[in-house]
Amino acid sequence: MLHFAKLNVSCWFDGSDLVGIEHWGYRDQKWTMKRKPADWQPLPEVYRLAREEEKRAALERYRVGQQARARERLIRLSDERHAARTAATTVTAGLTDNT
Secondary structure (H helix, E strand, O other): OEEEHHHOEEEEEEOOEEEEEEEOOOOOHHHOOOOOOOOOOOOOHHHHHHHHHHHHHHHHHHHHHHHHHHHHHHHHHHHHHHHHHHHHHHHHHHHHHHO
């Protein structure tokens, strides 16, 4: 049996097969917060703007990385095609010289 305290889950195994899962500390829907507390206030606008900027920067890093990988793949495939064509031309030229 394994306990995952942060997930509130216990798992039972038979060898490497999962045979049981128990979610402990789970509360029914009636215990979940449906309305905000009376004294709740949203975070200041500065935090939202910083979070949006961080998300935008992360998305931009991902896009740049994807473009770089695609460019590297294109160059690699182009080089492979060029090498294959050169080899085929050399073989063909060799055959025509021998005849």
